[in-house]
Amino acid sequence: MKAAASSQGLAMPHIRPGRILAWTLLFIGGVVMVTPLLFMLSTSLKDASQVYDLRVIPEAPTLDNYIEILGDGRFTRWLINSTIVAVIVTLSNVFFDSLVGYTLAKFRFRGRYVVFIAILSTLMIPTEMLVLPWYLMASQFGWLDSYWGIMFPGMMTAFGTFLMKQFFEGVPDDFLEAARIDGLNEFTIWWKIAMPLVTPALSALAIFTFLGNWTAFFWPLIVTTSAELYTLPVGLSSFAVEQSIQWEKIMTGASIATLPTLIIFLFLQRYIVRGVMLAGLKG
Amino acid sequence: MATVEIDRLVKRYGQTTVVHGIDLSIQDGEFVVLVGPSGCGKSTTLRMIAGLEEISGGEIRIDGRVVNDLQPRDRNIAMVFQNYAIYPHMSVADNIAFGLYRSKLSKSEKRQRVEQAAETLGLSQLLDRRPSALSGGQRQRVAIGRAMVRDPAAFLFDEPLSNLDAQLRTQMRIEIKRLHHRLGTTSVFVTHDQVEAMTMADRIVVMRDGRILQVGTPLELYENPVDIFTARFIGSPTMNLLPASLKNGGADLTLGGSVQVPPAAATSADILVGARPQDLVPSSPGVPGLTVSGTVAVVETLGSETLVHIESAGQTIIGSAPGRQIPQIGEHLTLHAPAERLYYFDKATEKALAAR
Numbered sequence: 139m140k141a142a143a144s145s146q147g148l149a150m151p152h153i154r155p156g157r158i159l160a161w162t163l164l165f166i167g168g169v170v171m172v173t174p175l176l177f178m179l180s181t182s183l184k185d186a187s188q189v190y191d192l193r194v195i196p197e198a199p200t201l202d203n204y205i206e207i208l209g210d211g212r213f214t215r216w217l218i219n220s221t222i223v224a225v226i227v228t229l230s231n232v233f234f235d236s237l238v239g240y241t242l243a244k245f246r247f248r249g250r251y252v253v254f255i256a257i258l259s260t261l262m263i264p265t266e267m268l269v270l271p272w273y274l275m276a277s278q279f280g281w282l283d284s285y286w287g288i289m290f291p292g293m294m295t296a297f298g299t300f301l302m303k304q305f306f307e308g309v310p311d312d313f314l315e316a317a318r319i320d321g322l323n324e325f326t327i328w329w330k331i332a333m334p335l336v337t338p339a340l341s342a343l344a345i346f347t348f349l350g351n352w353t354a355f356f357w358p359l360i361v362t363t364s365a366e367l368y369t370l371p372v373g374l375s376s377f378a379v380e381q382s383i384q385w386e387k388i389m390t391g392a393s394i395a396t397l398p399t400l401i402i403f404l405f406l407q408r409y410i411v412r413g414v415m416l417a418g419l420k421g
Numbered sequence: 422m423a424t425v426e427i428d429r430l431v432k433r434y435g436q437t438t439v440v441h442g443i444d445l446s447i448q449d450g451e452f453v454v455l456v457g458p459s460g461c462g463k464s465t466t467l468r469m470i471a472g473l474e475e476i477s478g479g480e481i482r483i484d485g486r487v488v489n490d491l492q493p494r495d496r497n498i499a500m501v502f503q504n505y506a507i508y509p510h511m512s513v514a515d516n517i518a519f520g521l522y523r524s525k526l527s528k529s530e531k532r533q534r535v536e537q538a539a540e541t542l543g544l545s546q547l548l549d550r551r552p553s554a555l556s557g558g559q560r561q562r563v564a565i566g567r568a569m570v571r572d573p574a575a576f577l578f579d580e581p582l583s584n585l586d587a588q589l590r591t592q593m594r595i596e597i598k599r600l601h602h603r604l605g606t607t608s609v610f611v612t613h614d615q616v617e618a619m620t621m622a623d624r625i626v627v628m629r630d631g632r633i634l635q636v637g638t639p640l641e642l643y644e645n646p647v648d649i650f651t652a653r654f655i656g657s658p659t660m661n662l663l664p665a666s667l668k669n670g671g672a673d674l675t676l677g678g679s680v681q682v683p684p685a686a687a688t689s690a691d692i693l694v695g696a697r698p699q700d701l702v703p704s705s706p707g708v709p710g711l712t713v714s715g716t717v718a719v720v721e722t723l724g725s726e727t728l729v730h731i732e733s734a735g736q737t738i739i740g741s742a743p744g745r746q747i748p749q750i751g752e753h754l755t756l757h758a759p760a761e762r763l764y765y766f767d768k769a770t771e772k773a774l775a776a777r
């Protein structure tokens with residue numbers, strides 16, 4: 139392996155065939171991923187008559203769609219709804235997942251193992267199967283068509299709890315015991331000592347939860363009926379069924395909706411990559 | 422400052438008992454070191470004093486008050502951990518100030534205490550640093566600072582020096598000793614390093630398998646070990662033990678020769694004769710005592726003295742020669758220890774025969 143690489147190196151220093159293959163694959167992957175996004179952006183810059191003209195660079199680019207969409211009260215309402223839902227669910231997960239994860243990781247009590255297995259086993263049930271019980275529950279408690287109705291299934295997740303438990307297990311007991319001797323109560327030990335020690339995991343959890351809820355479509359669609367409570371993805375899809383399908387409006391809305399995701403990725407790239415590695419996730 | 426009294430203290434994990442009812446009374450201001458091999462229950466005992474581990478039986482009193490059911494924070498003790506346990510997300514100053522978390526002092530008084538502790542420990546220049554930017558020795562000093570600021574009833578140390586390199590360990594050993602001298606706070610120090618135990622302790626507590634074997638000053642343990650375990654544990658290199666069988670007043674060594682045994686020790690047929698390497702020196706056997714000879718196998722030159730390992734009838738015996746007198750490997754050498762420097766143990770019970 140080494141010898142082959144160095145004899146190649148005579149002709150083309152530093153470039154190995156494996157590398158070229160990897161780059162090619164990555165490039166193809168990149169193109170496949172980016173093309174729809176480009177089309178989304180380009181369509182959002184066209185007027186209705188140009189939509190089926192499939193050129194990537196619009197002939198007569200216009201910001202009219204953006205002006206119209208942002209001026210449309212419904213859209214801003216949905217933007218606000220999505221923000222409220224994603225932020226509250228994220229905060230709730232960061233708080234409760236780590237509280238439960240910490241308890242499972244650091245306290246010995248009867249039934250600890252059973253609780254952990256019970257939480258883990260919910261990971262094996264697909265969301266599609268849960269939607270019906272959720273809906274029945276929401277309807278019986280009168281939560282349909284409300285913020286709480288959209289949020290309650292995600293306020294805590296088994297995955298987040300599991301992730302945080304794994305991380306808290308890596309926090310040495312000495313830290314907690316030293317704090318116990320210094321006189322902190324158990325809640326403060328968790329909040330002031332343990333939590334700061336797992337910030338990488340917390341930021342990964344927060345990012346994943348936020349993105350997941352920002353783009354959530356299926357459940358919000360089912361649980362909401364009034365347009366004022368739609369989240370952004372649900373609202374955008376409702377454009378599609380008004381009179382005629384207004385692709386340029388949908389794409390404009392989608393472009394705006396992508397913005398927070400993009401910003402999060404750009405600024406928190408480092409944490410996301412680390413989070414993915416930590417969580418052992420793919421993509 | 423306070424006394425610490427331990428009465429029939431027991432610790433059980435499920436079915437297994439790891440501390441078997443130990444008794445220990447620590448005086449106000451005393452520096453007591455718990456030593457023993459790995460797994461003998463030193464940390465468990467210390468952690469029960471701290472309140473980090475529940476007590477399965479017996480009683481612990483700090484300053485006369487039974488603390489069995491008190492939370493660690495209500496026992497007014499401070500603990501220094503092997504891994505320092507200083508918080509990586511806080512500055513040195515904040516870490517030290519954490520020792521005053523529950524104190525009702527004003528902000529400025531707290532700051533003053535922190536600065537004072539930092540001054541004592543030579544950390545004044547480092548107060549704004551993060552622990553990640555400190556050396557191991559400095560981190561351990563921060564941990565000690567956090568314990569110090571509170572002015573606790575007792576300091577508990579669990580192998581605080583074992584993560585440091587040899588030189589730093591020696592230095593910190595002296596610093597902790599000096600600090601104890603200055604503050605006079607009752608201290609319990611756990612280690613499995615006998616040199617630390619010997620050099621730091623007012624009294625050493627030797628533990629084995631969850632029991633206390635012997636309690637005494639370093640010199641008492643060195644001079645009067647109650648059994649083979651303590652005899653071999655205290656002192657470096659380890660004491661030589663030579664099997665012998667009693668015959669009409671004397672003892673015939675298995676490897677040849679014989680020694681006189683004091684009548685008080687002549688109570689068992691099979692005994693072990695002990696001689697510390699420092700007492701076993703090359704000299705002519707003019708006085709009564711133990712004489713062994715053999716071939717020099719290994720020579721360890723320490724400068725101040727030279728350790729000589731000789732082989733005799735299949736057994737290795739360690740003796741010492743003056744620093745400048747270095748025997749040759751392969752040379753035939755005779756070592757001698759005077760009778761009053763010898764130890765005698767019962768081979769079957771491993772107990773010492775007759776106090777010396």
Ligand SMILES: Nc1ncnc2c1ncn2[C@@H]1O[C@H](COP(=O)(O)OP(=O)(O)OP(=O)(O)O)[C@@H](O)[C@H]1O
Nearest residue numbers: 434439457458459460461462463464465466612613
């Ligand atoms: N949580 C536990 N459950 C069961 N046994 C335990 C537990 N904690 C400690 N032990 C056992 O108790 C015994 C004493 O442990 P301890 O930590 O006090 O030893 P130590 O003297 O401090 O040893 P070392 O020098 O290695 O630190 C050991 O045999 C250990 O296996």
Ligand SMILES: [Mg+2]
Nearest residue numbers: 463464465579
């Ligand atoms: Mg220990």
